[in-house]
Amino acid sequence: MTSAWFGGGTSRGSGADLDAARSAIDGAAQALLDLDTRQGYVDDALRTAREFADPMSTDDLQRQWRTITEKCFAASAAYLDATAKFPLVDSMGRDNRVLDVGAARRAFLDAHRAMADASTAVDSFYRAHRERIDAAARAAAAVPSQIAAARRAANKVVEQAGEVGSANPALLDLRTVTGSLDALTAALATLEAATHPRAQQTAALAVTEAAERLSAALDDAPRLAERARSAVPSVRTRLQALDTRLERLPVAQSALWREFNQASSADLAQHHHRAEHLLTEARSTLTDAERAIGDGDPESAHDAIDAARRLAHQVDGLIDDVTHRLERLRAIRDDPGQAEAKVRFSIRDAQRLVVDRGLAGEWGSVLDAQTARVDRAVAALQGVHPDYWALVRELDAVHDFVRDVVERVRQSARQGGAGPGGR
Incomplete structure (x- = not known):
C-alpha cells in the first residue's frame, strides 16, 4: 500500500532520503564553488595577459578559453536547474515530502560530475599555458x-x-x-x-x-663651459691645418688641368672656391663659440663648436676630392692594365660562380656584356690627353655591377632561384 501511494516504488522525501539528497546537493554546491574559484582565477589572469601583451598574441588563448567557459556555464546551469527543479523544502520552509529523492540525487550528482569535468578542463588549460599566464600575473603584480x-x-x-x-x-x-x-x-x-x-x-x-x-x-x-673652452683650441688647430692644405690645393688642381683631359676634373673646378668659403664660415663660427663662452652660454658655444667641426669636415672632403682624383688618375695613367685586369678577374670569377650554380643560362649573357663594356672603355683611351676619368668611372661601374650579380646569385641559391630580371 505504501509503495503504491508514493508512486509505484518511486522514493519520496522521508527524512533519511532527504539526507541522501542533501549530501548530493552539498557535494554539487562545493563543486560549484570550486569551479567558480578556478574559473575566476584564470579569467582574471587572461584579462591581465591581454592588457600586458599585444591582443593578437593572446587571441589563441582567448579562443580556447571561450570553449572551456561555455563548458563551465553549462555545468553551472545544470546545478541551478537541479536546484530549481528539486527543492528540499516546500513553500512553507518544511521538508519537501513529495520530492522525488532519487531523481533529485541523480540530477545533483550529474551536475557535480559536469562541474568536476569543467574544473578539470580549467586545470588542463592553466597547466598548458601557465608560463604565459603567470608571467602576465607577475607583470601586473x-x-x-x-x-x-x-x-x-x-x-x-x-x-x-x-x-x-x-x-x-x-x-x-x-x-x-x-x-x-x-x-x-x-x-x-x-x-x-x-x-x-x-x-x-x-x-x-x-x-x-x-x-x-x-x-x-x-x-x-x-x-659644459669647461668642455667648450677645452674644445676651442683643438678646433682652431684643425682649421689652421686645413688652411695649410687649402693653400696647396691650387697646385693639385693645376696638375689635373695640365696632365689630364679637362673632362677628368671638370666637376672639381669650384672645389677650391667652395672650400675657401666654408673655411671662412668655420672660422666665424668658432669665433661665435668663443663669444658664447664669454657670455656664459656654454650650450650655444657647444652648438657653434659642433657646427665648426661639420664645416671643417666638408672642407676636408673637398680637398680630398681633388688630391685623391689626381692620385688615382696618375695611377691609372701609369698602369691602366692593372685596374683593367682587376675588373676582368672579377668578371671571370662571377662567370665561374654562375656556371657552378647552374645559372649560366640566366646570368651568362649579362656577365658577357660586362666584358664588352670593359673592352669599349679601354678602346676609348685615345689622343694626347685620353679621358682616364671616363675609364675609371666605367671600370668602377662594371666592378660594382658584377659584385651585385654575385650577391644576387648567392641570394637566389639560398632562396630557390631568381633570374636577372630587368638587368
Whole structure:
C-alpha cells in the first residue's frame, strides 16, 4: 500500500532520503564553488595577459578559453536547474515530502560530475599555458612597485635640481636642463592619468627614464663651459691645418688641368672656391663659440663648436676630392692594365660562380656584356690627353655591377632561384 501511494516504488522525501539528497546537493554546491574559484582565477589572469601583451598574441588563448567557459556555464546551469527543479523544502520552509529523492540525487550528482569535468578542463588549460599566464600575473603584480620607484626617482631628481640651483641658478636655465625637466613633468602627468596596468607600467618606465635624463643633464651642467673652452683650441688647430692644405690645393688642381683631359676634373673646378668659403664660415663660427663662452652660454658655444667641426669636415672632403682624383688618375695613367685586369678577374670569377650554380643560362649573357663594356672603355683611351676619368668611372661601374650579380646569385641559391630580371 505504501509503495503504491508514493508512486509505484518511486522514493519520496522521508527524512533519511532527504539526507541522501542533501549530501548530493552539498557535494554539487562545493563543486560549484570550486569551479567558480578556478574559473575566476584564470579569467582574471587572461584579462591581465591581454592588457600586458599585444591582443593578437593572446587571441589563441582567448579562443580556447571561450570553449572551456561555455563548458563551465553549462555545468553551472545544470546545478541551478537541479536546484530549481528539486527543492528540499516546500513553500512553507518544511521538508519537501513529495520530492522525488532519487531523481533529485541523480540530477545533483550529474551536475557535480559536469562541474568536476569543467574544473578539470580549467586545470588542463592553466597547466598548458601557465608560463604565459603567470608571467602576465607577475607583470601586473610588479606595477605598483614600479610606480612607486618611478615617483621616488622623480622626487630624488627634483631635490638634485634644487641643490644645483642653489649653487648656480643659471644652470637651471640651460636648454638641456629645462627640456629634461619638461619631459619629466609630462611623464608624471601621463602616469597620474594612466588607469590600466599596462599603461601604468609604460608611464612608470617613462618617468624613470626622464628622471635619469634630467639627472644626467644636471650632472653635466657645471662641466659644459669647461668642455667648450677645452674644445676651442683643438678646433682652431684643425682649421689652421686645413688652411695649410687649402693653400696647396691650387697646385693639385693645376696638375689635373695640365696632365689630364679637362673632362677628368671638370666637376672639381669650384672645389677650391667652395672650400675657401666654408673655411671662412668655420672660422666665424668658432669665433661665435668663443663669444658664447664669454657670455656664459656654454650650450650655444657647444652648438657653434659642433657646427665648426661639420664645416671643417666638408672642407676636408673637398680637398680630398681633388688630391685623391689626381692620385688615382696618375695611377691609372701609369698602369691602366692593372685596374683593367682587376675588373676582368672579377668578371671571370662571377662567370665561374654562375656556371657552378647552374645559372649560366640566366646570368651568362649579362656577365658577357660586362666584358664588352670593359673592352669599349679601354678602346676609348685615345689622343694626347685620353679621358682616364671616363675609364675609371666605367671600370668602377662594371666592378660594382658584377659584385651585385654575385650577391644576387648567392641570394637566389639560398632562396630557390631568381633570374636577372630587368638587368
